[in-house]
Amino acid sequence: MxxxxxxxTTPVRREVLEAMWPYLTGEFGNPSSHHSLGHTAATALAGARAATAKALGCRAGEIVFTSGGTEADNLAVKGIALARRAADPSLDRVAISAIEHPAVEESARYLERVHGFAVDVIPVDRFGQVTEEALAAVLAPGTALVSVMYANNEVGTVQPIARLAPLARARGIPFHTDAVQAAGWLPLDTGALGVDALSLSGHKLGAPKGSGALFVRGRLRVEPLVHGGGQERGRRSGTENVAGAVALATALTLAREASSVPASAPASExxxxxxxxxxxxxxxxxxxxxxxxxxxxxxxxxxxxxxxxxxxxxxxxxxxxxxxxxxxxxxxxxxxxxxxxxxxxxxxxxxxxxxxxxxxxxxxxxxxxxxxxxxxxxxxxxxxxxxxxxxxxxxxxxxxxxxx
Missing domain, CATH: 3.90.1150.10 (Aspartate Aminotransferase, domain 1)
Incomplete structure (x- = not known):
């Protein structure tokens, strides 16, 4: 074949399996437990968070581990938009590109259907790219969030995120990018990209299905989708998937060492x-x-x-x-x-x-x-x-x- x-999806890499194996077997503790097994799990989780943050050029506290890219997209779009409108009721619009993954598209439509948000769709050209002019044309005083995917999952087109994000941020609008397909191929430094939130999925780069992460910049508020014990700094409750977090961090580290360069970079560069x-x-x-x-x-x-x-x-x-x-x-x-x-x-x-x-x-x-x-x-x-x-x-x- x-x-x-x-x-x-991609096959799970052997190095990833070996890294996560202890937390599926002997080191099975809950990272919230106050005993040696729990401490070992918490240490592994903290290490995975630090490694993921290093791959994204951000702080460890800005990483939220999720069940994959779909949850990360949902948390970013719904969580940021709802939190911003709670602080300022005039922020009742979200802008998304016309070629977003369903996880982003359907999250925006949920906000429209259930919470009364308006959804502004940013058109793309015949190659599937969002231009700076197209984005600027839809930004409005009431825009709570912009979401433009980094690389399209169907046609592979890469968006000029580092040029688009500043247009939103200059107006005080957070910018989210779905980087699920970009991971392993394109630079993921969140500072260089200028994004406020970025979604990842482990199974696209050699980690198991069911592992993912969301970067959320600094003090940007996020309304949680899952409530409970307050894990992930209150942004995503539930006992953490330690093995999954370790797997994602390992896969990201391997990808960062082997393949994080622009798709369009000439061989001479x-x-x-x-x-x-x-x-x-x-x-x-x-x-x-x-x-x-x-x-x-x-x-x-x-x-x-x-x-x-x-x-x-x-x-x-x-x-x-x-x-x-x-x-x-x-x-x-x-x-x-x-x-x-x-x-x-x-x-x-x-x-x-x-x-x-x-x-x-x-x-x-x-x-x-x-x-x-x-x-x-x-x-x-x-x-x-x-x-x-x-x-x-x-x-x-x-x-x-x-x-x-």
Whole structure:
């Protein structure tokens, strides 16, 4: 099997399993307990928090451990907006991009439906990018929060977060970014990005499912979604998942050492800070570009979606007019290639992707979308085989006619 669906999930790394194993076995204590087992768990949790903070360039007290990216997004969008409106009732708007993950989109719609917020949608261009002008146009005196994802989970487009965030912060508006797909590929320094909140999910970078974190800057208030014992400084109650926190911190540390560089950085821009990181990102980006070239050359009419250069090293996404995206997926799996038609979180959806529609792609074309996403272990040979399989699948389906 050639696994090209890493944007959906990644295998747990051995180093991560080894780091978390003690807290699933002998060191099983509750970190809130006042005995030796509890103390050991609390020490491990504090270490994981410090390591996560180091990876994000922030303070340990600014990290909230969660069950994953979805919870982190919900806590950021709902928690920050509700807390800000509680302090100032005039703050009754949230601004989100047109291509947000459902965790952000549905959180904003919840605020609209249940709490009377207005949702301002920031349009994107045909490549799926938010421009500074587009963001500035929707900011209003009543905006409580802006949320723009760092890298899109369907087409891989990277947003210019370091240019967008200051526009909001200059108006006193907190800026949140969903960095779930960016982790492991792009810089996560929250100071350099200028963000006030940032969401992560462990299973996208080699930690188990069910681990995640939210960075919340300084004294920014957050209304908790989960109430109880007051863990995580009152921002997320419940006995902490110590093993999950250790796993996430270990995966982040490994990723920081190996692959945290801009997707679009030219090969000539090597720095002395992280040469191994740059080499890995350049290698994967080069393989991605070769795969894109092979697919476009081998499949007449294939359309690359997302930004041609400002994209994750690990994502290549296409539309194949004259086919069904699901038919292509089934044929590819028959040939031993596993990929996706888009977001794994749009469970059971058969409608055209809202992301592609927001980019101006015709609904009929959008339904032919296929996403290929790789981890850092992908090989040139695997991608050559995958490109050949894509050609075989698409040409075969087109030959069968529109009912295929």
């Amino acid at each position: 050639i696994f090209l669906d890493a944007a959906a 090597a720095t002395s800070e992280a040469p191994a990181s740059e080499a890995l990102a350049r290698r994967v980006a080069s393989l991605r570009d070769g795969f894109i070239e092979a697919v476009l050359a081998g499949v007449p009419g294939a359309v690359l979606t997302g930004h041609p250069t400002e994209r994750l090293p690990s994502v290549a996404s296409f539309c194949f007019p004259g086919t069904s995206g699901e038919s292509v997926l089934l044929d590819l799996e028959r040939q031993g290639v596993v990929c996706s038609s888009g977001s794994a979180c749009a469970a059971g959806a058969d409608a055209p992707s809202p992301v592609l529609l927001a980019m101006g792609i015709d609904p009929e074309i959008a339904q032919t979308a296929v996403r290929f996403s790789f981890d850092s272990t992908v090989s040139a040979d695997e991608l050559r085989q995958a490109a050949a399989a894509v050609r075989t699948a698409v040409v075969g389906i087109r030959a069968l006619g529109p009912t295929s």
